[in-house]
Amino acid sequence: xxxxxxxxxxxxxxxxxxxxxxxxxxxxxxxxxxxxxxxxxxxxxxxxxxxxxxxxxxxxxxxxxxxxxxxxxxxxxxxxxxxxxxxxxxxxxxxxxxxxxxxxxxxxxxxxxxxxxxxxxxxxxxxxxxxxxxxxxxxxxxxxxxxxxxxxxxxxxxxxxxxxxxxxxxxxxxxxxxxxxxxxxxxxxxxxxxxxxxxxxxxxxxxxxxxxxxxxxxxxxxxxxxxxxxxxxxxxxxxxxxxxxxxxxxxxxxxxxxxxxxxxxxxxxxxxxxxxxxxxxxxxxxxxxxxxxxxxxxxxx
Amino acid sequence: xxxxxxxxxxxxxxxxxxxxxxxxxxxxxxxxxxxxxxxxxxxxxxxxxxxxxxxxxxxxxxxxxxxxxxxxxxxxxxxxxxxxxxxxxxxxxxxxxxxxxxxxxxxxxxxxxxxxxxxxxxxxxxxxxxxxxxxxxxxxxxxxxxxxxxxxxxxxxxxxxxxxxxxxxxxxxxxxxxxxxxxxxxxxxxxxxxxxxxxxxxxxxxxxxxxxxxxxxxxxxxxxxxxxxxxxxxxxxxxxxxxxxxxxxxxxxxxxxxxxxxxxxxxxxxxxxxxxxxxxxxxxxxxxxxxxxxxxxxxxxxxxxxxxxxxxxxxxxxxxxxxxxxxxxxxxxxxxxxxxxxxxxxxxxxxxxxxxxxxxxxxxxxxxxxxxxxxxxxxxxxxxxxxxxxxxxxxxxxxxxxxxxxxxxxxxxxxxxxxxxxxxxxxxxxxxxxxxxxxxxxxxxxxxxxxxxxxxxxxxxxxxxxxxxxxxxxxxxxxxxxxxxxxxxxxxxxxxxxxxxxxxxxxxxxxxxxxxxxxxxxxxxxxxxxxxxxxxxxxxxxxxxxx
Numbered sequence: 025x026x027x028x029x030x031x032x033x034x035x036x037x038x039x040x041x042x043x044x045x046x047x048x049x050x051x052x053x054x055x056x057x058x059x060x061x062x063x064x065x066x067x068x069x070x071x072x073x074x075x076x077x078x079x080x081x082x083x084x085x086x087x088x089x090x091x092x093x094x095x096x097x098x099x100x101x102x103x104x105x106x107x108x109x110x111x112x113x114x115x116x117x118x119x120x121x122x123x124x125x126x127x128x129x130x131x132x133x134x135x136x137x138x139x140x141x142x143x144x145x146x147x148x149x150x151x152x153x154x155x156x157x158x159x160x161x162x163x164x165x166x167x168x169x170x171x172x173x174x175x176x177x178x179x180x181x182x183x184x185x186x187x188x189x190x191x192x193x194x195x196x197x198x199x200x201x202x203x204x205x206x207x208x209x210x211x212x213x214x215x216x217x218x219x220x221x222x223x224x225x226x227x228x229x230x231x232x233x234x235x236x237x238x239x240x241x242x243x244x245x246x247x248x249x250x251x252x253x254x255x256x257x258x259x260x261x262x263x264x265x266x267x268x269x270x271x272x273x274x275x276x277x278x279x280x281x282x283x284x285x286x287x288x289x290x291x292x293x294x295x296x297x298x299x300x301x302x303x304x305x306x307x308x309x310x311x312x313x314x315x316x317x318x319x320x321x322x323x324x325x
Numbered sequence: 326x327x328x329x330x331x332x333x334x335x336x337x338x339x340x341x342x343x344x345x346x347x348x349x350x351x352x353x354x355x356x357x358x359x360x361x362x363x364x365x366x367x368x369x370x371x372x373x374x375x376x377x378x379x380x381x382x383x384x385x386x387x388x389x390x391x392x393x394x395x396x397x398x399x400x401x402x403x404x405x406x407x408x409x410x411x412x413x414x415x416x417x418x419x420x421x422x423x424x425x426x427x428x429x430x431x432x433x434x435x436x437x438x439x440x441x442x443x444x445x446x447x448x449x450x451x452x453x454x455x456x457x458x459x460x461x462x463x464x465x466x467x468x469x470x471x472x473x474x475x476x477x478x479x480x481x482x483x484x485x486x487x488x489x490x491x492x493x494x495x496x497x498x499x500x501x502x503x504x505x506x507x508x509x510x511x512x513x514x515x516x517x518x519x520x521x522x523x524x525x526x527x528x529x530x531x532x533x534x535x536x537x538x539x540x541x542x543x544x545x546x547x548x549x550x551x552x553x554x555x556x557x558x559x560x561x562x563x564x565x566x567x568x569x570x571x572x573x574x575x576x577x578x579x580x581x582x583x584x585x586x587x588x589x590x591x592x593x594x595x596x597x598x599x600x601x602x603x604x605x606x607x608x609x610x611x612x613x614x615x616x617x618x619x620x621x622x623x624x625x626x627x628x629x630x631x632x633x634x635x636x637x638x639x640x641x642x643x644x645x646x647x648x649x650x651x652x653x654x655x656x657x658x659x660x661x662x663x664x665x666x667x668x669x670x671x672x673x674x675x676x677x678x679x680x681x682x683x684x685x686x687x688x689x690x691x692x693x694x695x696x697x698x699x700x701x702x703x704x705x706x707x708x709x710x711x712x713x714x715x716x717x718x719x720x721x722x723x724x725x726x727x728x729x730x731x732x733x734x735x736x737x738x739x740x741x742x743x744x745x746x747x748x749x750x751x752x753x754x755x756x757x758x759x760x761x762x763x764x765x766x767x768x769x770x771x772x773x774x775x776x777x778x779x780x781x782x783x784x785x786x787x788x789x790x791x792x793x794x795x796x797x798x799x800x801x802x803x804x805x806x807x808x809x810x811x812x813x814x815x816x817x818x819x820x821x822x823x824x825x826x827x828x829x830x831x832x833x834x835x836x837x838x839x840x841x842x843x844x845x846x847x848x849x850x851x852x853x854x855x856x857x858x859x860x861x862x863x864x865x866x867x868x869x870x871x872x
Contacts (some may be wrong), residue, residue, distance in 0.1 A: 142735070
């Protein structure tokens with residue numbers, strides 16, 4: 025049972041018109057309601073984001089099921105990245121952003137006083153559009169999060185006292201690199217600078233780095249858009265494997281990619297509204313909204 | 326038929342044009358270097374070369390350059406050599422040659438022909454306009470060569486006929502200066518060789534866009550060499566004047582011992598020695614004045630400078646870096662940030678004597694009423710502070726936001742992010758700022774006169790390390806050396822200029838030599854500080870990108 029249904033009944037369906045499509049249509053509540061079996065990993069209700077005067081996200085509500093891949097697609101500027109960055113409160117770092125609404129991660133509201141952002145971001149990891157490894161060694165990149173959280177102690181003092189976590193670090197780095205399908209390629213050069221890796225390797229390293237803090241949810245903001253087709257294919261395979269253990273939310277421009285990798289698809293259209301959300305097959309094969317169909321078939325967007 | 330002219334894609338064999346232009350440029354380079362050598366009196370102006378006067382030879386070579394340039398230009402215009410000239414040499418070349426024509430015409434009219442004010446002005450304007458017209462109106466191959474050739478021919482003729490030579494001198498009425506031939510000849514030769522080589526550089530590349538490219542590149546290279554030349558000249562001059570003094574009674578051998586008295590470092594170490602190396606430089610290791618010292622040395626001044634720099638850095642780097650981190654990472658208020666930026670920029674451009682005055686009025690009375698090392702360190706620290714703030718702030722701002730985002734997305738706190746991701750990436754920039762600042766304060770004299778300078782020739786080294794004393798009552802630790810006045814290298818240079826003579830008797834050199842030696846050692850110390858800074862910057866950069 026989804027508790028999102030209940031709230032949606034109390035929310036009037038926003039009347040929406042478009043000038044880009046041939047027909048004007050009103051977004052129906054049923055198009056964007058998706059029943060999640062069990063507890064949703066992330067539950068979003070009536071999320072609104074303003075950047076100054078710009079209304080970037082309008083009344084978005086969606087439940088994201090756990091251990092699955094959810095794709096967010098839509099044209100540029102439709103708010104899908106903004107939505108993604110709301111889920112781990114990275115938008116807090118943008119001063120002009122104003123966020124209203126409710127986001128629950130694992131049943132806990134993250135937009136309330138007293139939320140520990142450190143703890144939240146450990147639970148909701150993020151991979152960015154452009155690979156952004158630190159200018160450090162591959163090993164240090166992976167162990168960066170746990171080290172800074174104090175989960176791995178490799179300080180000089182503890183090394184001198186002989187009680188550092190070097191072995192634990194070794195194991196963690198190897199595990200995360202394996203999970204990110206990178207270990208075989210870099211096993212013999214873990215001490216090399218990460219900036220020497222290729223773009224695709226860097227992106228998988230960033231995924232490994234995010235996995236090292238053991239998140240529940242992994243947000244990916246167009247993770248393959250800066251990569252060549254082979255690296256993209258590797259990332260796509262990896263996303264499928266990650267979904268066995270993690271809840272993955274992927275923003276992508278590429279509709280074929282969304283169709284290939286995701287279990288659910290949410291379509292955002294210009295103006296920051298969620299128009300349709302459902303099983304990927306259903307959204308791509310028989311979309312309920314005319315505008316979504318136009319977008320998917322390439323008539324618009 | 327198309328108006329677009331086409332040229333061969335692949336350069337063919339070297340043409341006559343290129344041979345001649347290269348020859349002209351080579352002659353120009355020789356003339357350029359020889360003229361500088363004469364200007365600095367490395368070569369006497371009366372030296373006969375190949376049986377003729379040096380200046381006559383200059384004239385002949387200039388005439389040869391003129392002939393070469395004009396030949397290439399005219400041959401190209403007549404179609405005898407291949408080239409791709411533009412329709413006109415352009416306004417830049419026009420105004421350059423116009424200016425040269427104005428000056429040359431005016432000088433020749435007033436000096437050589439002896440015309441009055443009205444006369445020479447008219448001639449100057451006329452020649453200027455004519456030269457500009459000659460450059461702009463004809464096709465480029467003529468426009469950029471003939472005016473240059475005419476100028477070179479004129480100068481060359483003046484030199485060959487000895488109209489402008491050693492016997493020539495000019496004392497303008499309104500100026501209390503005299504221009505003499507031995508200076509003016511090299512100067513006009515330099516001008517001639519530059520103009521001629523520029524023109525030849527264009528001709529060598531076949532005029533047109535390629536020619537302009539070559540000409541511009543020639544000028545840029547020339548500026549670089551000029552800058553390097555000035556630097557080399559300056560350093561060479563100081564080395565030449567100071568080296569003999571600095572090496573007075575110095576010994577370098579492989580069969581002795583390297584004796585380093587522990588007292589030099591202010592620590593009560595036993596004197597230690599290394600076998601097989603014997604290096605003694607009394608000018609560097611002796612004190613400046615003592616009964617038992619035969620070679621007055623700079624040890625107090627060198628150590629004083631080093632302690633000043635260390636103290637200033639200890640004061641300024643933590644404060645400045647913290648301020649920069651706060652400005653770049655924490656403060657939200659733009660107004661506040663701009664205010665601090667304006668304040669630090671203002672502080673950086675404050676004259677050093679004002680800092681010294683502040684130290685004298687505010688610090689000196691609070692540190693026992695006398696000049697002291699501590700006041701000097703603090704005043705230099707104040708001076709270093711703004712530069713550390715400015716450069717650290719800029720380099721922290723330049724760290725890509727991606728690092729901050731990546732770190733924040735891993736749930737790492739802001740301070741940890743700054744410490745582990747931002748500061749390491751900003752470190753090379755921070756160090757660059759510190760190097761620049763240290764280079765400035767190490768050579769600073771004015772504030773030291775007011776807050777630190779002791780006797781003109783110090784007889785004691787500042788023993789900072791061995792002067793720490795621990796007591797059982799507050800303040801528990803004291804250091805008399807920090808409260809003593811002393812000497813520093815720039816201060817020592819100042820005193821050796823102003824004091825008139827070296828104290829004591831029997832010094833193997835005069836006070837002027839002592840001053841030159843001090844300047845050399847100061848230069849070496851400052852360059853050494855730079856070297857240390859650059860090495861640490863390379864270390865951090867290496868750590869960032871090539872681990």
